[in-house]
Amino acid sequence: MPRLRPDLDPLRETLLLTLHARALDARSPRPILGDLHSARIAERIDYDFARLKVKPSLVCGTALRAKKLDEAVRAFAAAHPDAVVLDLGCGLDTRALRCDLPGGIDWYDVDFPDVVALRSQFLPEISHRVGADLTTSGWLDPLPRDRPAMIVAEGVLPFLPGAAFQRLTRQLTEHFRTGELALNGYTRFAAWSMKYHPAIKAIGISAAQGFDDAREPEAWQAGLTLADEQLLTRAPEVREFPQPLRAMTRAMGCSAWLSRQGTRVLRYRF
Template sequence: MAAERVHLTEEKATLLATLYGRALDARSPHPILGDTLAAQVVERIDHDFARTGITRRSAASVAYRARFLDGWAAEFLTAHPDAVVLHLGCGLDTRVHRLDPPPGVDWYDVDYPEVVDLRRRLFPERPGYTTIGSSVTDLAWLDQVPADGRQVLVIAEGLFYYLDATLGRELVRRIVDRFAGGELVFDALGRLGLRLQVLNKPVRQAHAKMHWAIDGPQDLLSIHPRLRCTTMLSALDMTDPGLPVGFRVATRLMKAVPGMAKAAAFYRLEF
């Protein structure tokens, strides 16, 4: 099978970095996520992944972020085995294959048309799984998803900070308006976190630009009166023995810096 040549720029190019991070983790002696499909997909892409800026050390944080959000998603699907899932800005994430949702779940992966075309060439099909090729902020794509009273799970990993804040807020508002109820699970960066991205090599390598800063639940709950924040967890409060020792030491040191707790966080919202 011929290797796939990939030409992506700016924020779209960051999906290659996260894919490579999950692949490096899968190849490690003690994987955190164990995403073997990601490792297989990397082998099928004609690209110099060393240029993404991901190293074995940074791959651990990529894998840990994915595993953490997988945990929240799995909890929701256990409670709602007939849910609708909207995986926004899915990139080349293997989440639907990792979680292997129940047969009653309808799962939608949404990303730019060129990204979805690449997914269709690289990933196997599965029942109950649909891809939608669209910018997530071009809200016409929502018409392709039935609003039939079922609970909806919205997953947005590594996405919101790349969106224009006004368009991102409208996306969330329209989703809450359209569906009977559900959850949003995602990671976000505060204003300090956005400024610190000058130190993020994969972001610099891709020449990606970030726009939407979220400094706490108050920045989200104003979007819609039905939204409730059930969990906000600073990335600095997350510990795992599988993370490299140097990473855990750096986290403890950063917690002592004023404002750093809001720099990056995970959110779980209900509506």
């Protein structure tokens, strides 16, 4: 099968970074997420992944946060068998395949139109695909309003300009009657420091959005209530990290402040 070379601008190119990280985890001796779908997709892409200079910390962090968000989706679907799932900024993520939810769930993968078109070249049509710019209005209108919604926003927060993420959150909670929002929550420092990460520098973008207090979104007038804050430095899966990353992560886990500068997964009810 011939390999495909995607034509992506720097913002969209970040989807290759997370895809590569998941693929490296799947190929590792002790995978955390074990996403073989991502590994197979990466093999079909003509791209110099080595230029991203992905380190074990990014591989493990990406795999662990994806696993925790998958768990949140499965738990919500188990409690709400008629739910709608939205995966915002989905890129080439294979979450719908990994979660393998029952037929009563309607899954919507949302990203820029050209990214949605790219997905069709690598992934089966097991979900509804919505091509949209998340900073615009109207793209939610065709989606059902009267069903509980599980909304996943992995990696979206830092890349939306200004208060766009807050506006997006209000649009989502106004559209859906009830549900949950799950995301990996960057502090302001963590989001700011992303631009110095070798992989982000290689792509050439700047990311700057974040919030420190997990309860801050409760003041966004979106009806959010914090349900859970997981500090992933304290997750049991850290035992699968390679050394010396495992020891460093466990040391960070002794401090809540340091842990929040790493990866945390936040869940909000509305």
